[in-house]
Amino acid sequence: MKTAELFEHKTVFSLEVFPPKPDTDESVIYDTLNELSDISPDFISVTYGAGGGQNGCKTIQIASDIKERCGVESVAHLPCIDLTKAQAVEILDSLQAHGIENVLALRGDRRGDLSETGDFRHASDLISFIKERYDFNIIAACYPEVHPESVSAVDDLKWLRHKVDCGADHLITQLFLDNKYFMDFSEKARIAGVDIPIEAGIMPVTNKRQIERMVKLCGVQLPKKFVRVLEKYEHNETALRDAGIAYAIDQITDLIAEGVDGIHLYTMNNPYVAKKIFSAVESLISVSSCALA
Template sequence: MKTSAIFKYKKVLSLEIFPPKRTAPIDTIYHTLDELKGLNPEFISVTYGAGGSENNDATLEIASAIKNHYGIESVAHLPCINLTKSEVLFMLEGLKKAGIENILALRGDVSSEFPPKQDFRYASDLISFIKQNGDFNIIGACYPEGHSECPSLIDDIRNLKTKVDAGTDQLITQLFFDNSYFYAFRERASIAGINVPIQAGIMPVVNKKQIERMVSLCGVKLPKKFITMMEKYENNPVAMRDAGIAYAVDQIVDLIAQDVDGIHLYTMNNPYIAQRIYAAISTLLAA
């Protein structure tokens, strides 16, 4: 099933997981999925590591298991900056054989370790290529605070419009911690004529190291109340975890009240945290 169709009749809850490290058995992710399936997500997305086609085996295997063993719609991430057209075609063929209809099409992060290949410069290039070579539902990424490499919010929304016009069927935001950025972004998108479903990407932060890494990678801004929370509980791991869960729940409650299309929960492969959040919001999603 193409996940964009689900938004027509309900608020969507989806989850993101990532394959285990290469040094860990792939079976470890199935223990995580055994616990996450009880949350009844509309779909689960599977990330794809940096470096090119050598990473696709785990992503494809896990996405196929989600779809064909667990009976949940799956989304395979596909970052193109380190892929050639032939490598993307190979991945598309594997997805077709597995019955997977949904792709999160990304440019991917530029890395000095893996020099970019030249076939795809932007996510919009990948999206157009996928549309020409298969009948997939395409999900795109978007950035409530603007992409870190974009000079202005106006340029950012123009780039997003190009991505949607290339064939994007729905959008998932980068994580954010201040809902006002999401509401302002949603208004800019509407003014620009972007009318596909937009899910809010929410990441519960449960330790200081995690948030410092996220700020470094994504450039997201931290509201004062979030910083206060982190400083208060950073030396108490259990309290920090519970405060991070509570903060994420508070964000989601407000987003649902403001009629968000859906929530995409970055689980960090931690079923306990996802289960706690789901217990707090499940009745709101169904209301």
């Protein structure tokens, strides 16, 4: 099933996982998936993973196994920053052969001073390329707090609308910790003509290193409420984890009340955290979905 169809009748709840590192036993990801399948998410997305090449093959295989073994719809991430058109065709043909219908088309992170060698400058270029040649459901990323490289929020919305015009069918946001950024962004996106589902990306923050990485890579703003949580529990790992779970539950509860199209949970391959959050919001999602039916 194409993920864009899911939003017609329900509030979507989905998960993200990542492939194991090269030096990690592959059985670990399947143990994680077995636990996550208890949630019965609407779909699970699989990142491309660090290092490219072989990890791209892992993404395809894991996405295929999610669909075939777990009976859950899957989404394969495809970053294009160093991707040639020939490589894109090879990957997309393989995804198609494995029965995968959904692709998350991304630019990907720039790597310091390394030059870019691919044929696609922007995610929108990859979206157009896929749309012209295949029948995939295409998902794209968006940024409630503005993409770090955008010159302004207005410019960022212009590029987002361009992704939609190129063929994106469904959007997933970068993580955010203050819902007001998401609500303001969603309203402005609709005014700008973005008329496809916008799924809110939520990452439960469970350790201090994760927070530092989020701020550095994503430019995420830390609201006062969150800073107070961090200051109170930063020296107690278990307490910080539980506080992070509670914070994410509060975010999701508020977003569902505001009528969000869906929630995409960045699980960090931690089924304990994902299951705790889902158990707390499951009834809210069910009630919200009934209202849409």
